[in-house]
Amino acid sequence: MDLLQRIELALSAALSTTEVASGPPRLAAAVRHAVFPGGARVRPRLCVAVALACGDDDPVLTDAAAVALELLHCASLVHDDLPCFDDSPLRRGVPSVHSAFGERLAVLAGDALIVLAFQAMAAAPARHPQRLASLIGLVARGVGQPHGIVAGQAWECEPQVSLREYQRAKTGALFAAATMAGAEAAGGAPAPWRALGEWLGEAYQVADDIRDVLADSATLGKPTGRDLTLGRPSAVASRGLRGAVDHFHDVVQHAVQAVPECKGAPRLRALVRAESERLVPTAWCDQLVRATA
Amino acid sequence: MDLLQRIELALSAALSTTEVASGPPRLAAAVRHAVFPGGARVRPRLCVAVALACGDDDPVLTDAAAVALELLHCASLVHDDLPCFDDSPLRRGVPSVHSAFGERLAVLAGDALIVLAFQAMAAAPARHPQRLASLIGLVARGVGQPHGIVAGQAWECEPQVSLREYQRAKTGALFAAATMAGAEAAGGAPAPWRALGEWLGEAYQVADDIRDVLADSATLGKPTGRDLTLGRPSAVASRGLRGAVDHFHDVVQHAVQAVPECKGAPRLRALVRAESERLVPTAWCDQLVRATA
Numbered sequence: 001m002d003l004l005q006r007i008e009l010a011l012s013a014a015l016s017t018t019e020v021a022s023g024p025p026r027l028a029a030a031v032r033h034a035v036f037p038g039g040a041r042v043r044p045r046l047c048v049a050v051a052l053a054c055g056d057d058d059p060v061l062t063d064a065a066a067v068a069l070e071l072l073h074c075a076s077l078v079h080d081d082l083p084c085f086d087d088s089p090l091r092r093g094v095p096s097v098h099s100a101f102g103e104r105l106a107v108l109a110g111d112a113l114i115v116l117a118f119q120a121m122a123a124a125p126a127r128h129p130q131r132l133a134s135l136i137g138l139v140a141r142g143v144g145q146p147h148g149i150v151a152g153q154a155w156e157c158e159p160q161v162s163l164r165e166y167q168r169a170k171t172g173a174l175f176a177a178a179t180m181a182g183a184e185a186a187g188g189a190p191a192p193w194r195a196l197g198e199w200l201g202e203a204y205q206v207a208d209d210i211r212d213v214l215a216d217s218a219t220l221g222k223p224t225g226r227d228l229t230l231g232r233p234s235a236v237a238s239r240g241l242r243g244a245v246d247h248f249h250d251v252v253q254h255a256v257q258a259v260p261e262c263k264g265a266p267r268l269r270a271l272v273r274a275e276s277e278r279l280v281p282t283a284w285c286d287q288l289v290r291a292t293a
Numbered sequence: 294m295d296l297l298q299r300i301e302l303a304l305s306a307a308l309s310t311t312e313v314a315s316g317p318p319r320l321a322a323a324v325r326h327a328v329f330p331g332g333a334r335v336r337p338r339l340c341v342a343v344a345l346a347c348g349d350d351d352p353v354l355t356d357a358a359a360v361a362l363e364l365l366h367c368a369s370l371v372h373d374d375l376p377c378f379d380d381s382p383l384r385r386g387v388p389s390v391h392s393a394f395g396e397r398l399a400v401l402a403g404d405a406l407i408v409l410a411f412q413a414m415a416a417a418p419a420r421h422p423q424r425l426a427s428l429i430g431l432v433a434r435g436v437g438q439p440h441g442i443v444a445g446q447a448w449e450c451e452p453q454v455s456l457r458e459y460q461r462a463k464t465g466a467l468f469a470a471a472t473m474a475g476a477e478a479a480g481g482a483p484a485p486w487r488a489l490g491e492w493l494g495e496a497y498q499v500a501d502d503i504r505d506v507l508a509d510s511a512t513l514g515k516p517t518g519r520d521l522t523l524g525r526p527s528a529v530a531s532r533g534l535r536g537a538v539d540h541f542h543d544v545v546q547h548a549v550q551a552v553p554e555c556k557g558a559p560r561l562r563a564l565v566r567a568e569s570e571r572l573v574p575t576a577w578c579d580q581l582v583r584a585t586a
Contacts, residue, residue, distance in 0.1 A: 108447045
């Protein structure tokens with residue numbers, strides 16, 4: 001079973017625990033719509049990849065951590081798409097949750113996803129109960145105040161924005177949570193895995209800024225050019241397109257070097273390089289070099 | 294130290310862990326605004342009262358459960374007050390979070406409160422790590438899909454509403470979580486405490502419906518008569534005012550009888566009776582009897 005299949009199965013199992021006849025059916029449908037069909041499942045794949053590199057001695061706990069990370073990511077997308085934020089009609093090529101189910105169910109679906117994330121971790125059969133508190137703490141720090149994705153989104157509401165804090169919180173924090181939670185779920189020390197997560201978070205943030213300009217709407221599944229239109233902080237706005245692409249490759253190199261030495265290190269480094277190519281294809285870069293030569 | 298003082302201190306300590314200079318300051322202010330000054334802190338008081346009745350052998354864990362319940366309750370109020378739901382300008386006599394900080398920070402403050410609730414439980418020093426998973430599961434069930442407060446709110450978005458499921462989810466579930474979490478935090482069996490929570494949840498729901506009509510806006514700290522105006526399911530709408538008051542007293546009697554036999558039972562029963570008087574004062578009932586005689 002490959003990583004993606006393992007994650008889809010675990011997500012589906014977590015959602016079905018909440019889909020009972022006595023619950024409100026439209027909320028259940030909105031939650032499912034937020035999670036399936038998914039994107040690249042980057043954060044849970046990263047979590048499981050790190051757990052495997054650390055021995056993955058409690059796969060049920062690893063899966064629960066991976067599920068929690070993806071549900072929290074989905075919750076943030078649902079709330080980010082709301083009319084009061086990005087007012088985005090599309091997500092992953094289909095109507096966003098508030099477009100399909102209305103604003104009220106979008107607020108509630110996000111809330112339900114956050115709760116389910118923590119519930120999923122608590123429900124993992126307790127082969128290693130002493131790991132649970134640390135795991136929940138790591139994941140919560142990646143999402144909440146003062147440095148998680150909720151805080152990242154809140155920087156958009158401040159008159160003075162620290163670009164560094166904004167980007168670290170908006171993207172880096174959940175990536176760092178993913179690598180550290182993967183290690184913790186497998187009984188490894190989480191701290192050495194933080195840097196990998198932070199570099200990867202920065203790489204995805206920069207790639208997102210580049211793709212917002214370079215990818216077409218059909219590839220991305222959402223409208224392009226929105227960051228610049230909305231005047232949001234962006235690597236392309238601050239460095240120019242060519243500068244942003246160069247910066248992306250620097251950051252990926254740092255991520256590759258940040259993989260701690262372990263049995264699974266070569267496989268992880270290869271995964272990082274493959275993701276880099278998926279996010280910002282070499283063909284785009286060649287085209288850009290020709291265009292600006 | 295009385296119950297309320299103990300809870301205020303624990304809430305304040307939980308919030309201050311997130312209030313650091315490097316976080317977004319307006320989000321921190323919005324979260325604090327959502328929690329202080331508080332209401333009657335009914336759910337955490339109930340949780341601590343049950344824990345005390347069960348011996349309260351791990352007060353740090355009890356406090357963490359009580360804090361989690363109140364933060365989750367506050368989160369639900371912040372999101373319920375949003376323009377897409379009740380569009381309520383006031384809460385507890387002061388501007389609601391979205392009135393004071395805008396809609397975007399209200400969405401994010403609610404999200405941050407949900408995350409902090411679970412983080413607070415995970416951060417309780419692990420004197421009894423084996424209790425944590427069950428505690429988080431109990432609290433999450435009171436909030437999430439399919440039967441928690443998020444589901445209760447979602448019933449308002451369904452074309453067909455099961456009044457019983459709606460009320461149990463909207464209010465009863467978090468009360469049942471409060472009594473069961475109190476028992477679990479103190480190492481007691483949670484199941485025998487469920488009925489007390491459910492009856493009290495129903496009592497508060499009915500009292501809320503009655504107070505929405507009978508209390509004046511200044512006493513309640515929010516506009517009155519909104520349930521009937523908004524056409525929401527209400528005990529007053531279905532039973533009439535006199536019928537709702539009689540039903541309230543029946544339900545309180547069931548709650549008193551549902552207190553499991555234990556050393557702290559007499560004190561708990563007295564607490565239930567005192568709350569009943571606070572919620573629907575005998576003076577109101579006497580007035581109502583005279584008016585309809």
